[in-house]
Every structure is written in C-alpha cells, then in structure tokens.
Amino acid sequence: MKKFLDEKFLLNSETAVELYHNYAKDMPIFDYHCHLSPEAIANDMSFKNITEIWLGGDHYKWRAMRSNGIDEKYITGDASDYDKFKAWAKTVPYCIGNPLYHWSHLELKRFFDIDLIINEDTADEIWDRANALLKEKEFTAKQLIKRSNVKALCTTDDAIDTLEFHKKVREDKEFGVKVFPTLRPDKGINIQNDTFVAWVKALSEINGIKIDSYGDFIKALESRVDYFHEEGCRLSDHGIDRIFYAPASDEEVNEIFLKAMDGMTLTDIEIDKYKTLTLLNLARMYNKRGWTMQLHIGALRNNNARMFSVLGADTGYDSINDGNIAESLSKLLNEVDKTNELPKTILYCLNPSDNYILGTMIGNFQGGGIPGKIQFGSGWWFNDQKLGMIEQMEALANLGLLRRFVGMVTDSRSFISYTRHEYFRRVLCDLVGSWVEDGEAPNDMDLVGTMIKEICFLNAKEYFGIEI
Numbered sequence: 001m002k003k004f005l006d007e008k009f010l011l012n013s014e015t016a017v018e019l020y021h022n023y024a025k026d027m028p029i030f031d032y033h034c035h036l037s038p039e040a041i042a043n044d045m046s047f048k049n050i051t052e053i054w055l056g057g058d059h060y061k062w063r064a065m066r067s068n069g070i071d072e073k074y075i076t077g078d079a080s081d082y083d084k085f086k087a088w089a090k091t092v093p094y095c096i097g098n099p100l101y102h103w104s105h106l107e108l109k110r111f112f113d114i115d116l117i118i119n120e121d122t123a124d125e126i127w128d129r130a131n132a133l134l135k136e137k138e139f140t141a142k143q144l145i146k147r148s149n150v151k152a153l154c155t156t157d158d159a160i161d162t163l164e165f166h167k168k169v170r171e172d173k174e175f176g177v178k179v180f181p182t183l184r185p186d187k188g189i190n191i192q193n194d195t196f197v198a199w200v201k202a203l204s205e206i207n208g209i210k211i212d213s214y215g216d217f218i219k220a221l222e223s224r225v226d227y228f229h230e231e232g233c234r235l236s237d238h239g240i241d242r243i244f245y246a247p248a249s250d251e252e253v254n255e256i257f258l259k260a261m262d263g264m265t266l267t268d269i270e271i272d273k274y275k276t277l278t279l280l281n282l283a284r285m286y287n288k289r290g291w292t293m294q295l296h297i298g299a300l301r302n303n304n305a306r307m308f309s310v311l312g313a314d315t316g317y318d319s320i321n322d323g324n325i326a327e328s329l330s331k332l333l334n335e336v337d338k339t340n341e342l343p344k345t346i347l348y349c350l351n352p353s354d355n356y357i358l359g360t361m362i363g364n365f366q367g368g369g370i371p372g373k374i375q376f377g378s379g380w381w382f383n384d385q386k387l388g389m390i391e392q393m394e395a396l397a398n399l400g401l402l403r404r405f406v407g408m409v410t411d412s413r414s415f416i417s418y419t420r421h422e423y424f425r426r427v428l429c430d431l432v433g434s435w436v437e438d439g440e441a442p443n444d445m446d447l448v449g450t451m452i453k454e455i456c457f458l459n460a461k462e463y464f465g466i467e468i
Helices: 014-024 038-042 050-054 059-067 081-095 099-112 123-134 141-147 164-171 196-207 214-230 250-261 268-288 305-311 326-337 352-364 386-399 419-437 445-464
Strands: 029-031 150-154 178-180 235-240 292-297 344-349 374-376
Touching: 014 419, 014 445, 029 445, 038 141, 038 164, 050 081, 050 123, 059 081, 059 099, 081 099, 081 123, 099 123, 099 419, 141 150, 164 178, 196 214, 196 250, 214 250, 214 268, 235 268, 250 268, 268 292, 268 326, 326 352, 344 352, 352 374, 352 386, 374 386, 386 419, 419 445
Parallel strands: 029 150, 150 178, 235 292, 292 344, 344 374
Antiparallel strands: none
C-alpha cells in the first residue's frame, strides 16, 4: 500500500516514477494562462493569513463548502478569517475523490512543509504554523512564484487595462520571472451585456479615438492590440461560452453596433453577427503580429440568479454547457483561414464530450510550417483533475500529436496553485509510463523522457516565441 502523497503519488509503475523524477519534476514552468493579479505581483504582496492566500477568490473551494452545508457567512460573508479557515478544514475530509483534496494537501506540503491531514482536529496547528511562515520574506507573491520554478507567466487583462503594473514588474531586475499581459477583449465582444456601452466609451477615452461607427471601434481595438504588443503581449484569450457563426457585411454590423450604442435591444442573430465579425477582425490582427489566440469554449455562467444578484460573477455558480459546437467552430476557423490569416490557436473545451470534436478539429487547420499550430488545450476548469487530464491527453494522442502539446496552465488566481503543474506532470508521466510498461511505446528513456520535457515546458517556450 502506498503512503498518501508519497514520492510515487499518482505514479503506478517504475517507468512512471523514473519519468517524473528524472525528466518532469525539475522542469521550469511557463504558465501561459493564469489569473494572478499583476498589481499583487508588482507590489510583492504579503498575505496576512492562510485564509487570504488559500480561500480568497477560490470558487472551487467555495462550491465544495456550499455542498458541505457551510453557511455563506463562512464562505464569502463577514465571518472572521479564522472561522472561514475552520469551515474549510471541516469540509476537506469530505473532499476525498475531489482534486481539491490532493491540491490542498500538496499546497500545504510543498509551500509550508506541513505534512498533516487537514481536518477540524489539525486546523489550529495548521493555522498557527502557516500564518507564522506567511510573515517571512519567502512567502511574498514574487517569492512564491520564484520558489515554484516559474520562468514566465501570462496574466489575463482587459483590453482597456493600462498595464501599469506589468511595467512596474519589468522594472524589478532582480525578480527574474517574465510577466506578460494577455489581451482579454470579451467586454468588447459581448455586445448583449449591459456593460458594453460604458466599455466602448472607456475604450474611446483611453485611445483618444472618437467612436462613431463600427469601423472606428475596430480601429480603437487595433490600437489596443498594438499597445499590448508593445508591452510584450503575444497572446489573447476569449471566453466563448457558446460558439457562434453568423456572417454579415461591415455595413450590417455597423447598424447593429449603432443600435446597441443607442441602448436598443438586439436580436440573437444580430448579436451573433456582431460577435462573428468582431472575432474574425481580431483573429486577423493577432495573425499579423504573430500572436496566439486562445478560445475557452463551453461555460454556462451565473446559473443561480439569486446568488448572482448578491455576489456577482465568478463566485462558484458556473457549470458546463452542452451546446453543439462543431459546425459553427469549423466555419469560424475556416473563414479566417480562407485568406491564410488564422493565427496560432489554442482551443479549450469545458465539456469533455467535446474532446473528440476538438481533437479532430485541430487537424483541419494545421500547417504553415508551425509544429502544432492549432492546439487542443489542457483539461480546463472542471477538467483539470486526473480523469479530465487523462481523457484530454488520450484524445489528443489518438487523433493528433501529443508530443507537440504545449502542456498545462494553472488558470488560477492563487499564488500557491503551482502544485497543479506537479499534479499534471505526475498524471502525464503515469500515462506515458503505462504505454511503455504495456509495450505500446518503446522502453527508450531518451525518447519518452524528451517527450515529457517537451510537454512540461519546452514546447510552450518554442510555440509562443517569447524570449524567457
């Protein structure tokens, strides 16, 4: 019987153990998609206690606590940080089988050197020991990133962000970690939202470009793309909850845009026409500058209207959508590919039922001499757990080239979430190791070991073309 979280954790063969410890474990991290706060990095944030660093903004944990019957007061409410931590400790024993059980113990062990099983009985000792360590200089935001062997990371930034904190990070020559912005223009694409008009006005102000038409709007957006490019950005990110494709002329979309700016209600087809042309325009901008476009597909957001009215978005009330994505996604990619303007693209699906759709879709648009130009992104959100990761990688291996995979991202707001890379690497090594053990891949450590290194770090470094 293995010991919990021992050196063979998730590694079920000697080949897997060798691959992890000799090839994967010490590889650097390129976290090309996360939600860390650039301000917190720039100011080298310190954390007052373990609740702030461990539970703040973590809707994964919040969902588990609600499922365990914890009152909202102890989740997002006005309870003390100590009482919130105790409520989480009470919940952890009920998380066996959920990746939160592994992640939480890994985070304690790797960052705090605390090797206790989390429960109500150990909560006070963990609270005291962790909080004492958080007062030390090794536990600031920058030091936590460096201790995780991160060489570069890409934050997620609204298209009208000033990027002032990225500039401040670059001024710190001793930090040694590259922090790049990622353009997130969703607020300019989601024309149906109440925030759209105000966002367009803010875009006009920050650019100094008067926006009286859709053409003006696109010029202003491109100005932001140029600004982000100058600040080191080489990736965009789009939350595409429902795939759309509705071709329309510039003139037609201009009328739709003006209608929205006048506060008029749009039809569903008008919304899709606007979104389609805007995303196509952006994709061409990205291609021109050598960027990578990321499409995160398939979330069903803010399902609980009552709690949304209280807490707002990103508080743990999202789930997986079941929309038919194949035909519209194909048409969207094909339209921009017709003129050979499809940028490097990473497609992520939230619904694992779509794994084979994306696994085959990426093969339709490869080429241009770029290895793995179109990527099937790592198991995302509800899928960044053992089974989700395995299913994503097996689909990619069966239908494409797993060895060209650009690997794992944290997709996290937490500075101690980098143990998710360890988790992923162990799963990866166990999967490839099982192929070797079963005679499905050669027992050639130079071959499969190099493959592991490439997926862990080297592929991403090459693919994004960012000097790190």
